[in-house]
Amino acid sequence: MDLFVYGIPNCDSVKKGRSWLTDHGLDYQFHDFKKQGVPAAELDTWLAAVGWETLLNRKGTTWRKLDAAVQAGVTDGDSAKKVMLEHASTIKRPVIAWPSGQITAGFTPDQWPA
Numbered sequence: 272m273d274l275f276v277y278g279i280p281n282c283d284s285v286k287k288g289r290s291w292l293t294d295h296g297l298d299y300q301f302h303d304f305k306k307q308g309v310p311a312a313e314l315d316t317w318l319a320a321v322g323w324e325t326l327l328n329r330k331g332t333t334w335r336k337l338d339a340a341v342q343a344g345v346t347d348g349d350s351a352k353k354v355m356l357e358h359a360s361t362i363k364r365p366v367i368a369w370p371s372g373q374i375t376a377g378f379t380p381d382q383w384p385a
Contacts, residue, residue, distance in 0.1 A: 274299040277313070278364035284378040288365040291380050299367075304359035314352060317366055320374035323351035326363055333360035 276292065276299045278285035292299055302310070317326055327345065328334060334342070337358065345351050355362050363376040369384055 274370055275302060275368040276300070277302045277304065277310075277362075277366040277368070279304050279360065282364050285365045287378045288367065288380075291378075291383075304362070309356055309359045309362065311356060313368070314355060314362075316368075317374050317376065318348050318352060321376050323348040326366075326376050327351045327355065328361055328363040331360060333358050337361075 274292070274297055276285070276289060278288070278301075280286075280301075280303055289299075289301070337354070341354065345354055365376075365378065367375045367383070369375070371384060373384060375382055
């Protein structure tokens, strides 16, 4: 299984993550949410692996700009998934699918298998 990194290229966390992987000699394939969209089938896997509370980035600009009713409507995995599919930037980045099958969300190298 390959190493996949999902995110947005100009995101600081994604940049840090990609640099960390390169510095550790790890080859990866990059999936750009802006150009390629959010892969719905993969999103289900991420939600199952890390939970919607972890995967949904409530600290980012995109979340803060959402209508209060939309924010309040996010109460479970299904409602979070809907928002994440419509607003890719609400996904905590980078999402990494490791060759072991582990999924991580965010720049957390202390939790990454190296």
